[in-house]
Each structure stands twice: as C-alpha cells, then as structure tokens.
Amino acid sequence: MSESYDLIVIGAGPGGYVAAIRAAQLGLRTACIEKYESLGGTCLNVGCIPSKALLDSSEHFDNARHAFAAHGIKAEVSLDLPTMLARKDGVVKELTRGVAGLFKKNKIDRVQGTARIVSATEVEVTGEGAPQRLVTKRILIATGSKPAGLPGIPFDGQRIIHSTEALTLPTVPGRLLVIGAGAIGLELGSVWRRLGAEVTVLEYMDRIVPLMDAGCGKLLQRALEKQGMKFRFGVAAKSARVEGGQVHVQVAPAAGGETATEVADVLLVAVGRRPYTQGLGLEALGIALDAKGRIPVDAHWQTSVAGIHAIGDVIAGPMLAHKAEEEGVAVAEHMAGLPGHVAYECIPNVVYTWPEFASVGLTEEEAKAQGCAVNVGTFPFLANGRAKAMGEKDGQVKILADAQTDRIVGGHIIGPRASDLIAELVVAMEFGASAEDVARSVHAHPTLPEAVKEAAMAVARRAIHM
Numbered sequence: 340m341s342e343s344y345d346l347i348v349i350g351a352g353p354g355g356y357v358a359a360i361r362a363a364q365l366g367l368r369t370a371c372i373e374k375y376e377s378l379g380g381t382c383l384n385v386g387c388i389p390s391k392a393l394l395d396s397s398e399h400f401d402n403a404r405h406a407f408a409a410h411g412i413k414a415e416v417s418l419d420l421p422t423m424l425a426r427k428d429g430v431v432k433e434l435t436r437g438v439a440g441l442f443k444k445n446k447i448d449r450v451q452g453t454a455r456i457v458s459a460t461e462v463e464v465t466g467e468g469a470p471q472r473l474v475t476k477r478i479l480i481a482t483g484s485k486p487a488g489l490p491g492i493p494f495d496g497q498r499i500i501h502s503t504e505a506l507t508l509p510t511v512p513g514r515l516l517v518i519g520a521g522a523i524g525l526e527l528g529s530v531w532r533r534l535g536a537e538v539t540v541l542e543y544m545d546r547i548v549p550l551m552d553a554g555c556g557k558l559l560q561r562a563l564e565k566q567g568m569k570f571r572f573g574v575a576a577k578s579a580r581v582e583g584g585q586v587h588v589q590v591a592p593a594a595g596g597e598t599a600t601e602v603a604d605v606l607l608v609a610v611g612r613r614p615y616t617q618g619l620g621l622e623a624l625g626i627a628l629d630a631k632g633r634i635p636v637d638a639h640w641q642t643s644v645a646g647i648h649a650i651g652d653v654i655a656g657p658m659l660a661h662k663a664e665e666e667g668v669a670v671a672e673h674m675a676g677l678p679g680h681v682a683y684e685c686i687p688n689v690v691y692t693w694p695e696f697a698s699v700g701l702t703e704e705e706a707k708a709q710g711c712a713v714n715v716g717t718f719p720f721l722a723n724g725r726a727k728a729m730g731e732k733d734g735q736v737k738i739l740a741d742a743q744t745d746r747i748v749g750g751h752i753i754g755p756r757a758s759d760l761i762a763e764l765v766v767a768m769e770f771g772a773s774a775e776d777v778a779r780s781v782h783a784h785p786t787l788p789e790a791v792k793e794a795a796m797a798v799a800r801r802a803i804h805m
C-alpha cells in the first residue's frame with residue numbers, strides 16, 4: 340500500500356487527462372493511471388489527431404493535383420507516403436508530449452500500467468514491476484472505447500483492418516472497401532481516395548452519416564461521389580476472408596436476399612466503437628453495464644458505487660473527444676464542490692471530409708418528432724463571396740429556429756471549414772440566442788461566417804444575397 344490521493348483517474352484520453360488537470364487546478368491531489376506510455380488516449384494517438392493530420396496532408400495532395408491549375412499554378416505532383424505518415428506521427432508525438440508536460444506542470448502523478456479497481460478507495464496497477472496498490476478518496480473511470488467488429492469478419496491487421504491500422508497503411512491500396520458510412524468510414528475513406536485508392540463504402544442504412552441532417556448528408560454524398568467515392572446503401576457485410584492476397588466480402592441486402600461477393604485489397608471495418616471496461620473489476624464491485632456495454636452514471640457522473648465516477652466514451656452519449664473533455668472538467672469541478680455542468684444539447688458533431696459537415700442541436704427530423712415547429716433558413720456557399728474566392732462552391736448553412744420564440748434549436752453546415760463555422764451556432768445556442776440575434780450581429784466581410792449570418796436572416800425570409 341502506498342500513496343493516498345484525493346482522486347485517481349483511470350485512462351489518459353481527452354476525458355481522463357482533462358479531468359486530472361482540472362482536479363489538480365482545484366487543489367485535489369491527483370494521479371492518472373494510463374496503460375500506454377503515450378498519454379492522450381485514442382484521440383491523440385490513434386483517433387482525432389492522426390486522422391486530421393492525414394486529412395490535411397491528403398487534402399494538400401489532392402488540391403495540388405486537381406485544384407492548383409484553376410488558380411494558375413502549374414505543379415508536378417507525386418506522393419511520398421512515408422514522409423506523410425512520418426509527419427502525422429510527429430504531430431501525434433508533439434501533442435502527447437504536451438500532455439505529459441501539462442501533467443508535470445499541474446503536479447499530477449502519472450502512473451503507467453493497467454488499473455483494476457479493488458474497492459471504492461483502492462486501485463491496483465499492473466505494470467512493469469510488481470503490482471502496486473494506490474489509495475484514494477475518489478476514482479474516475481475514463482477508459483474510453485475500442486473499435487467494434489462484425490461477426491464473421493475477423494480483423495487480421497493487414498487486409499481486414501480497423502481505424503488504427505487505416506492510419507498506417509504502408510502503401511495506397513488499389514481497392515479499399517469500407518464497411519460503414521459514419522465518421523470513420525467517410526474520413527479515412529476520403530484520405531485513401533485522395534491518395535489514389537478506389538474506395539467503395541457499404542452502408543446498412545439508406546444514407547451516409549444516418550444520424551445527421553438528411554438534406555446536408557445528401558449534399559455531402561454528392562460531393563464525395565464527385566471526388567470518386569462510391570456508395571452502396573441498404574447492404575450488410577456478412578462475412579469476409581482473405582484469399583490470394585485479397586479480401587472477399589459477402590454482402591447481402593439489409594432487408595434480406597441473395598448475397599454477392601465484393602473483392603478488395605483492403606477492407607476497413609468502421610461500424611462503431613464499443614466501451615472499454617475489460618479488466619477493470621466492475622463485476623466484483625457490483626457495477627452492472629447497460630445493454631450497450633456502457634457504465635451507467637447519475638447526473639453527476641457517479642456510478643452505482645459511491646465515490647466511483649465515469650465519463651467519456653465509456654458512458655452513454657456521443658463518442659466524441661470534446662464531449663469527454665467537457666465531462667472531465669465538469670466532474671472534477673463537481674468533486675471540488677463546484678456546480679460542474681455539461682450542455683448536452685449543444686454538443687457539435689463534425690465529419691472532417693471536404694466539404695466538412697458540422698452539426699449542433701436538433702435536425703429537422705428530430706424537431707418534427709418532438710413536435711417542435713421550426714422555421715428553417717438556408718444559405719448556399721455558392722452565394723458567399725469568400726467561398727467563391729476560395730473556389731468552394733459546394734454546401735450550405737442551415738439554421739432551425741423555434742417557430743414561436745425564434746430561438747435557435749439546430750444548425751447544420753456543409754461546406755468549407757464547417758468545423759470552425761459551427762462554433763458560432765454552438766455559442767448562440769448556449770446563450771439562448773434567436774436567429775435574429777445572429778442575423779443582426781455584424782460579421783466581417785468577406786468571410787465564410789457571413790453565410791451563417793445570411794442563413795439566420797433567411798429564417799425570417801430576409802437574406803440579402805439570394
């Protein structure tokens with residue numbers, strides 16, 4: 340038995356490391372146990388950051404090949420994949436080292452090893468040496484998630500892969516088959532398409548990113564098809580085997596019927612992620628998981644055992660880094676006696692394709708299902724001066740405002756830098772702003788955010804530039 344802490348955090352992903360920093364800032368003596376040497380969890384090591392590094396690099400490559408000419412720039416372009424992958428690794432290294440630096444600065448004890456919860460006040464860590472036991476007043480589980488698989492489609496790490504391996508393919512596959520038109524399928528599908536692979540995405544539902552705004556989803560689908568990506572909807576991958584260096588995938592209509600075989604060089608399975616609780620000792624503690632394998636928590640992120648909390652991908656809600664971070668801050672503040680809070684209705688969701696697809700709040704379908712009458716304003720980037728100057732014609736901003744109060748209840752943007760533009764609508768929703776509030780705010784000209792202002796004006800049918 341050794342040290343005694345106010346808080347032990349298990350997992351150093353965006354949920355865990357942020358919670359540890361906030362707790363330390365608030366004076367709690369904090370330790371963070373992480374299995375891997377590199378801090379930052381899925382997001383920094385094999386998720387958000389490396390995928391965005393490759394999206395940015397592949398976008399430069401694609402622009403150099405296809406967009407430069409229109410700007411009057413002549414260039415001969417060829418791909419140096421090892422350098423592109425090394426740059427991505429460098430970005431990851433800098434950021435994960437940054438987290439280690441923040442731990443040091445905030446005097447957080449970093450413990451490398453695998454944690455098992457012995458009781459509400461004791462955690463056992465198995466690492467390189469003999470297992471050690473740490474004593475604490477509170478425990479926070481932030482163990483995240485792992486890629487989900489499909490029965491009959493065993494991962495082999497080379498031909499049948501998940502997102503982690505799709506970030507490190509040593510060569511561009513001739514034909515890449517992707518199962519799942521969610522965020523991972525579309526983002527990593529885009530990377531390899533831009534680098535030259537023939538990419539086909541198989542999706543069980545009848546559209547891409549099925550939980551996001553259907554109209555914007557259709558626009559994104561068209562844009563991706565223009566880039567050469569192919570989609571097959573209403574189909575389910577049933578099984579896959581590797582034969583003669585290729586993957587043979589049995590695909591059936593989702594509604595049932597005859598199977599057909601698709602052949603590819605690489606099969607990327609991107610059908611979601613499952614919460615990761617293996618080896619934590621939850622069963623012995625009496626913490627039962629829900630039907631989706633998530634840890635149930637109350638409004639203050641406490642599990643069924645007093646003193647043990649959980650946040651991030653391992654609990655319910657969208658599996659997003661910023662959701663985990665907000666929960667990390669809020670749970671630490673709550674532990675320190677402050678009123679920690681997360682505005683779950685204002686969590687943005689972004690798919691970093693080009694054009695990007697960003698969303699916050701209700702979709703039209705959800706508003707209808709909830710009986711919330713809305714006025715909808717849309718504005719196309721085609722009519723935005725800055726987008727035109729950039730050569731970006733695809734996409735639109737769509738704002739949903741409550742028909743009675745004019746309060747903004749949802750925003751959906753497909754277009755250039757939608758990931759940045761959505762922040763304005765998140766803040767507007769957080770402050771309970773009306774569409775008119777946004778419409779009357781001065782936006783610099785010529786900028787992409789003017790499209791947000793015009794969409795807000797369009798809610799009252801008074802957009803100027805269309």
Ligand code: FAD
Nearest residue numbers: 350352354374380381382386387454483651652658659660
């Ligand atoms: P994680 O980041 O999964 O961290 C959990 C940590 O706990 C891990 O480091 C793990 O090693 C450790 N751990 C687990 N069990 C133990 C144990 N027993 N003992 C010690 N340590 C343990 N989200 C976004 O918001 N934006 C994006 O652009 C984005 N892109 C993504 C791209 C990809 C390819 C993937 C796979 C995910 C992406 N995500 C993105 C999702 C995002 O990565 C997750 O939502 C986020 O990492 C969840 O944070 P977390 O702290 O809950 O868990």
Ligand code: NAI
Nearest residue numbers: 519520521522523524542543575576609610611612658689
């Ligand atoms: P997802 O849940 O976003 O999408 C999975 C897709 O696969 C769904 O459209 C589903 O209908 C389809 N599917 C499921 N089973 C199928 C089958 N048998 N055949 C055909 N299609 C099938 O999951 P994804 O893309 O794997 O991402 C996992 C998590 O990581 C998500 O929750 C996401 O939020 C997060 N993530 C976030 C990113 C971002 O914020 N930009 C980027 C990447 C991941």
